[in-house]
Amino acid sequence: MENILGKISQLYPLSPKAVELFLANMKKIALSKGSILFKEGEISSKIYFLERGAVRAFHYKEDKEITFWFGFEGEMVMTLHSYIANKPGYETIEVLEDSQLYEMDHNYLQDLYKENIELANWGRKMAEEEFLKAEKRFLSQQFQTAREKYESLLEQYPRITERVQLGYIASYLGINQVTLSRIRSDLRHS
Structure with a gap:
């Protein structure tokens, strides 16, 4: 959990109690290179935290795979469309290396946001960080x-x-x- 906890505290430091609540519902999983974490067109109720390994998100367009983000150690992995709108994701997320992840139920995280102000603030900071990354990717592609x-x-x-x-x-x-x-x-x- 070292990479995940490091990334969490870098983004928004949490008290030991908040960390305990955050970790309480996590399940450790190992996935092999080539495994599919999320499939395009499906709704996911899971969120993953990448302790070790790498993933990529891609979309099929005219029988061609278009990669639009990579995830590495410490990062949260999810399909945003499912996470935010509870709708089918437009991306497939593939494991690029043998990886160790921690899985969390989306509803559990949403309940934590309601119950614990520290975790709600962490979630807000995480969303802001994702927004900035998306903006940076957009500007890079344009300019x-x-x-x-x-x-x-x-x-x-x-x-x-x-x-x-x-x-x-x-x-x-x-x-x-x-x-x-x-x-x-x-x-x-x-």
């Missing part, structure tokens, strides 16, 4: 060159190329693998 997007991704996740297939990274950046290879080559020689 950065392919090279700048790749450099920003490496700044955010320095070891991503060791952990994630280059095809998924290219998809995330909105470029093809040939362009990504060229950018990587240029960076090595500059």
